[in-house]
Amino acid sequence: MMFVFAGIGVQAQNTGAEPFEGSTHSYRVTKSATLTTALAWTIEGDAGGYEFVGDTDKETVSVKWKSIGDYTLVLTEQRSSGDACPTIRKFPVKVVANNFNVIASIVGNADGCAGISNPVKDEGSDGSNANDVFGQTQRVFNVKMEGGDLTKDWTFKFDITGAVGFDGYDVAVSGATEASGVYTVAGAAPTATESNVATITVTYNTNKQTANNGQDPDVILKLTVSDAKDGSGTSESAANIALNNVMSYNINAVPATTPIIVVN
Incomplete structure (x- = not known):
């Protein structure tokens, strides 16, 4: 499974890894090509500091980062039947002041x-x-x-x-x-x-x-x-x-x- 974040801002300022407060960025993975699996996106950190925009069970997810702080974007992919056998990916996000x-x-x-x-x-x-x-x-x-x-x-x-x-x-x-x-x-x-x-x-x-x-x-x-x-x-x-x-x-x-x- 490949994890990348997609470009609403991949340059030196306001990136998906260091987004401006108040900005929205998108992230994606490529799920298993052969297994029947389910995806779930979650975030570790201040619950009031972010907001998912749209679905959280697709390969691409969008997040509005509302407050300055450190967060971890978490993606879990697991089998849909039998043993879950989860694979977990984590991506650190540091929300910084909006200096635009x-x-x-x-x-x-x-x-x-x-x-x-x-x-x-x-x-x-x-x-x-x-x-x-x-x-x-x-x-x-x-x-x-x-x-x-x-x-x-x-x-x-x-x-x-x-x-x-x-x-x-x-x-x-x-x-x-x-x-x-x-x-x-x-x-x-x-x-x-x-x-x-x-x-x-x-x-x-x-x-x-x-x-x-x-x-x-x-x-x-x-x-x-x-x-x-x-x-x-x-x-x-x-x-x-x-x-x-x-x-x-x-x-x-x-x-x-x-x-x-x-x-x-």
Whole structure:
């Protein structure tokens, strides 16, 4: 009978042998090829520290490790009739702290003026600034992962508030692929630590409001990262979520001055 654990995380971090607290991992054996036998999975250790996910009498078993500590995964295979003649396999598991951490950051200063193309060119002749091009305002956020396995894909969701609905508003993401609102950052070679960064660029046209003579308000442009999961599907701990999943810029509006006109 062969005993292996199957990959929900077989790299240096969050492995089946040293899983993160709160993670789920799968393990399997190959049962006797010729005998009629029954399988039974059990665990030695704190009974409240783990939870089987699904069946415990198949060749593959899944376990959610709920608490830090030392455990022993036990598999018993025995004959289904007559003498049981059991074969027992044991596998040590050390559950460790969940240090998977997704970090949001800003590029440059948190406080600054909206973008403007000075001097602003008058695109009309009636003293109105409705057609004038004040320029674009742009801010960049980065989202990266630490503590997980950089060679595996990881995922996150995000939300932007503060400038939604502004003229020309656009959010562009690089370094990640999107499906149904979930962004996946591809794993990379262990030495390519900077390749696990997703970049979120927010852009809008300055001073193109339909009211108030085009004047933009001051804006708090906020990024909130949520539902981040490492390559094994493990979520961030509550402590890590509270650390750095929200970042913001304070964007100070530039005056929407009208063109200069001759009055006399």
